[in-house]
Amino acid sequence: xxxxxxxxxxxxxxxxxxxxxxxxxxxxxxxxxxxxxxxxxxxxxxxxxxxxxxxxxxxxxxxxxxxxxxxxxxxxxxxxxxxxxxxxxxxxxxxxxxxxxxxxxxxxxxxxxxxxxxxxxxxxxxxxxxxxxxxxxxxxxxxxxxxxxxxxxxxxxxxxxxxxxxxxxxxxxxxxxxxxxxxxxxxxxxxxxxxxxxxxxxxxxxxxxxxxxxxxxxxxxxxxxxxxxxxxxxxxxxxxxxxxxxxxxxxxxxxxxxxxxxxxxxxxxxxxxxxxxxxxxxxxxxxxxxxxxxxxxxxxxxxxxxxxxxxxxxxxxxxxxxxxxxxxxxxxxxxxxxxxxxxxx
Amino acid sequence: xxxxxxxxxxxxxxxxxxxxxxxxxxxxxxxxxxxxxxxxxxxxxxxxxxxxxxxxxxxxxxxxxxxxxxxxxxxxxxxxxxxxxxxxxxxxxxxxxxxxxxxxxxxxxxxxxxxxxxxxxxxxxxxxxxxxxxxxxxxxxxxxxxxxxxxxxxxxxxxxxxxxxxxxxxxxxxxxxxxxxxxxxxxxxxxxxxxxxxxxxxxxxxxxxxxxxxxxxxxxxxxxxxxxxxxxxxxxxxxxxxxxxxxxxxxxxxxxxxxxxxxxxxxxxxxxxxxxxxxxxxxxxxxxxxxxxxxxxxxxxxxxxxxxxxxxxxxx
Numbered sequence: 001x002x003x004x005x006x007x008x009x010x011x012x013x014x015x016x017x018x019x020x021x022x023x024x025x026x027x028x029x030x031x032x033x034x035x036x037x038x039x040x041x042x043x044x045x046x047x048x049x050x051x052x053x054x055x056x057x058x059x060x061x062x063x064x065x066x067x068x069x070x071x072x073x074x075x076x077x078x079x080x081x082x083x084x085x086x087x088x089x090x091x092x093x094x095x096x097x098x099x100x101x102x103x104x105x106x107x108x109x110x111x112x113x114x115x116x117x118x119x120x121x122x123x124x125x126x127x128x129x130x131x132x133x134x135x136x137x138x139x140x141x142x143x144x145x146x147x148x149x150x151x152x153x154x155x156x157x158x159x160x161x162x163x164x165x166x167x168x169x170x171x172x173x174x175x176x177x178x179x180x181x182x183x184x185x186x187x188x189x190x191x192x193x194x195x196x197x198x199x200x201x202x203x204x205x206x207x208x209x210x211x212x213x214x215x216x217x218x219x220x221x222x223x224x225x226x227x228x229x230x231x232x233x234x235x236x237x238x239x240x241x242x243x244x245x246x247x248x249x250x251x252x253x254x255x256x257x258x259x260x261x262x263x264x265x266x267x268x269x270x271x272x273x274x275x276x277x278x279x280x281x282x283x284x285x286x287x288x289x290x291x292x293x294x295x296x297x298x299x300x301x302x303x304x305x306x307x308x309x310x311x312x313x314x315x316x317x318x319x320x321x322x323x324x325x326x327x328x329x330x331x332x333x334x335x336x337x338x339x340x341x342x343x344x345x
Numbered sequence: 346x347x348x349x350x351x352x353x354x355x356x357x358x359x360x361x362x363x364x365x366x367x368x369x370x371x372x373x374x375x376x377x378x379x380x381x382x383x384x385x386x387x388x389x390x391x392x393x394x395x396x397x398x399x400x401x402x403x404x405x406x407x408x409x410x411x412x413x414x415x416x417x418x419x420x421x422x423x424x425x426x427x428x429x430x431x432x433x434x435x436x437x438x439x440x441x442x443x444x445x446x447x448x449x450x451x452x453x454x455x456x457x458x459x460x461x462x463x464x465x466x467x468x469x470x471x472x473x474x475x476x477x478x479x480x481x482x483x484x485x486x487x488x489x490x491x492x493x494x495x496x497x498x499x500x501x502x503x504x505x506x507x508x509x510x511x512x513x514x515x516x517x518x519x520x521x522x523x524x525x526x527x528x529x530x531x532x533x534x535x536x537x538x539x540x541x542x543x544x545x546x547x548x549x550x551x552x553x554x555x556x557x558x559x560x561x562x563x564x565x566x567x568x569x570x571x572x573x574x575x576x577x578x579x580x581x582x583x584x585x586x587x588x589x590x591x592x593x594x595x596x597x598x599x600x601x602x603x604x605x606x607x608x609x610x611x612x613x614x615x616x617x618x619x620x621x622x623x624x625x626x627x628x629x630x631x632x633x634x635x636x637x638x639x640x641x642x643x644x645x646x647x648x649x650x651x652x653x654x655x656x657x658x659x660x661x
Binding site for chain 1: 375376377380381382383384385403407408460464466468550552553554555556558559560568572574580581582583584608611612614615616
């Protein structure tokens with residue numbers, strides 16, 4: 001695929017040009033938080049960021065989404081479904097872990113027998129421009145879970161900061177069209193290709209460890225009743241930080257808002273960390289304590305995902321590691337599971 | 346390792362080997378610089394895990410109501426005030442809890458420290474005398490501890506445990522916060538419209554993860570009003586109105602109970618200014634009832650008791 005170079009000081013020209021034909025969503029600094037928003041000027045875009053506070057998944061899988069609105073006019077029921085989103089959009093500057101998370105979300109919402117039309121429409125409208133990580137953080141573990149700081153999974157175009165230039169490479173046909181349309185770029189030469197390869201090697205060298213999806217799946221299959229679960233969750237306070245900041249968590253609830261006369265049905269994020277998530281109408285809760293809830297979260301990501309899709313449901317972005325109010329670090333938990341089961345073996 | 350870490354370990358070892366408690370809740374080294382993590386120690390042989398430093402920021406009283414064992418808890422000033430509250434509310438039995446009080450110097454605000462690093466990443470943190478030294482890839486920076494304490498710690502006037510069975514370390518000089526309600530007063534003086542805009546901006550950031558609620562030692566209800574579906578007190582969406590109603594109701598529930606430990610604000614992943622709300626309620630209770638929460642187990646809480654001479658002029 002084609003690769004071009006853009007002098008870094010020309011980035012606003014490039015973004016300006018993109019803004020002419022697309023709605024552009026990019027990382028912005030909102031009072032200290034890095035979030036993905038629609039931008040109307042290149043000056044709003046922050047590209048020197050580590051990773052966004054909130055993952056960009058909400059652009060495809062909004063926290064609150066109207067399924068339909070209803071209204072009763074006399075005896076007549078009127079239903080109104082939202083129109084699927086339209087318009088060419090560019091999601092610019094997504095880190096490779098988050099871009100890869102889109103491929104995982106696709107399996108849930110746009111794969112198999114069930115397809116969420118609104119999700120799919122949103123996905124198809126976007127061209128995803130990834131931004132490789134030349135300096136991964138100590139909390140990053142993308143390469144341990146099958147990704148990498150230069151992973152192209154989920155990106156249509158990958159942009160790499162080479163110091164003075166951006167190396168812009170098409171990954172998909174959709175990305176090739178976008179790269180083709182860029183002005184102010186020159187063809188990537190051999191020197192820049194070499195520098196890009198070196199940058200990738202240097203970034204990858206900072207990340208260590210690997211979790212074998214198959215091994216972890218097997219270990220967890222044997223661990224349903226392990227005493228480990230009794231103490232693992234002890235420090236967990238049961239909030240939704242890990243799940244709501246996770247780029248791959250995708251569980252949702254369906255709730256109605258309004259009155260008998262009018263209202264709306266919503267699809268809304270839910271979290272397996274909340275007791276209400278599994279509370280039955282009878283009052284019975286099959287996951288009554290943090291123990292069962294924590295086990296579910298880990299099993300879902302590192303066992304069920306592998307069983308269903310052949311890869312783990314974690315992209316190693318590290319948000320749960322950084323933001324957990326009690327520093328319950330999933331990397332440590334995975335290490336512990338590994339060492340525990342190794343002892344048994 | 347600090348002397349206090351050793352003292353915490355010694356106290357925990359004694360409690361466990363003398364069979365006085367089944368578990369000691371304290372802190373272990375975290376996985377990130379500037380982080381310690383709550384830990385549960387059940388065997389005297391494991392006490393080496395315990396540490397004490399300026400990143401032991403969680404309020405461990407949180408774990409007591411749900412714990413059915415005999416517990417030893419390592420508690421700083423605010424933790425002990427929360428324990429007083431929980432005892433007063435009948436959530437924990439005094440004889441089941443052995444309080445190991447630790448005088449506190451204040452805890453470090455890692456977000457503010459990260460703010461000083463201008464995007465660089467601290468990989469290691471060491472506490473020196475009066476300063477904290479951070480190392481990263483190609484840099485070292487020393488910051489004056491006192492200036493990087495959590496806002497709640499800077500406002501704190503109860504650094505020494507108010508209740509304990511064992512006290513370790515030497516008592517510290519109490520903080521003399523110039524005016525702990527300065528920010529509230531400033532906020533109260535703002536025009537109504539401006540205050541509303543502030544609320545709206547705050548609420549629109551809220552992602553309803555409930556970290557604030559779950560980190561709060563006072564939130565122990567089996568079913569939270571926010572999770573109730575029958576009746577449904579508020580909608581679960583992220584509309585700013587719902588988020589605001591949630592925060593207002595949450596904060597009102599802490600009236601006359603909040604000890605300003607700051608746990609809610611520290612837990613919030615999107616940096617909401619939650620202490621402004623709790624501090625406002627705390628100030629109102631102090632002015633109306635001359636009551637400061639978490640100081641006396643036997644004192645009845647103003648909002649769960651009634652006296653004919655209670656001020657009533659705010660009820661119209």
